[in-house]
Amino acid sequence: MAVDVGGTSIKGGLVTSDGTILYSERRPTPRAEGPDRVIAAISSFVADLSRPRPHTAGLLAPVAVGLAVPGLVTPTHAVFSAAFGWRDVPAEAFSEGDLPLTLGHDVRSAGEAELAFTGGSEGEGAGGAREGGGHVLYLPIGTGIAGAIVLSGSLYGGASGWAGQIGHIPVWPDGLPCGCGQRGCLGAYASASAIASRCGESSAAAVVRRVEAGDAQATSVWDEAVEALAVALATYTLLLDPALVVIGGGLSLAGDTLLVPLRERLASRLAFRHPPGVRASSLGVHAGLLGAGLLAARARQPTAPGDPAT
Template sequence: MEYVAAVDVGGTTMKGGLVAREGTIISFDRRPTPRAEGPDRVIAAISAFVADLCRPRSGTRPVAVGLAVPGLVTDTHAVFSAAFGWRDVPLSAFTDVALPVALGHDVRAAAEAELVHGAGGRDVLFLPIGTGIAGACVLSGSLYGGAGGWAGQIGHIPVRPDGRACGCGQRGCLAAYASAKAIADRCGETSAEAVVRRVAQGDDRAVEVWDEAVEALALALATYTMVLDPAAVVIGGGLSLAGESLLVPLRARLAARLAFRPAPEVRASALGVRAGVMGAGLLGWRALAQSRGDVDEPLA
């Protein structure tokens, strides 16, 4: 059976696995992203992860590699990432395996997986919330990257003028209030899950931070809704594991901010935290298709 090696690089965790053509993840692994050790260390860790996934197993090995990373990404370069501090990193720096390799944007790849293997939709905002926040805009059934590839940077919509400083250099960004990292940091916790538990226990500080996060998300989504009129907003990433604790108040806050029109459906990702690996798998299958001259392979 043919399969591809797929790696989805997040700000806190790298997820990787072997992905069959129909999207089944044959094996799955997680590794910490050594972001605190600098951009070169992150690149080296990605390269080692890919190499391990490509080692022969039972006489077989992957036929291609898909790599999904955050920031501004082209087919050949990771152009910029505020999370990792890298600029213009060529694809060749991430791996030297002798296989077809494709590089893509992490959120758009995950959204492609959601379209192909998940709930689908023609006009949808796919919004993973993890260490940071970025969206993938699906318009009339196609992913939209914008004029320069920056479309979907919803995490940097200003929700509070002159508010909290954001790692991007701006102030008051959505990510500074509603990313899983921001929520955890503001409560002195190591994870947003710990904050959710404190909210359930009625902890005043946790309730305050959670309320501000939900309100910030509702404000940003109201802006997106007014401009692009999505049928649904699909919440993914680590924060989606909060389930109805997040979705119920977010639906209510979003509806309250839309006075003259109904709110779009707000639902959790059908693929959960594995959407990124499945999306990287689609990138791998694209790489193989291009090497074989097959233009009909789904693209991420």
């Protein structure tokens, strides 16, 4: 069982070990109702998905649960989430059943799915995380922003397993307040939720349509978001020298409206070196669900003492 928790929706389903999605559905995330309500919604979703359901191959019944969540996370605890107001929520709070369950960071799990399930051809737009000699930043942009760092073909988690919080890089240190408590964070300008909110829309897709129609307000907000992304990616590029940036999440559906100006702005901020390639994810919005499926497979083989956090 795979459950991918986002700020706007919770995606859940049954996934095979080879990355086939047998069943999936989506439910709204009741984020406005508080942290406990989100936990209860996840637990209810897990309970519903646990029930055997008919399929062409017979009855489908999950054997383990993978739960991908935002914020700081270990396999056993959701340590902190600015999006939901969580602090030290144990894994068992998300399920009343007895199936083995492991937690993982939503973006790193999606990045792991990119590594596992894409071949990484060199064609423009392929977006596989195996491209670029294994030096890739996977950057899904949705309600929030975080990155999965791939170095030499392996995911990098950092000392505590919490690397990749790119959405909280202060692109303008005295800028807009962020839900994390800082100011000027990338996510306050370039996340899908921030873009929609600043334009008075319910979704970033509505803003994109206005941009493409030449709306002045939407274009101003969009340009600032692209510039913020370029600033953050220039910093990342100079530190870790990726060959490729893979853009995922809902905002990747903007296509060239996002990718073309982002490539140009990023190149303009790197005076003495070539920029990395910037492409859309080949797994698209399914990356998170497939990543949660990989977590479920891992739940059947518990992490050994001393192993790094997922």
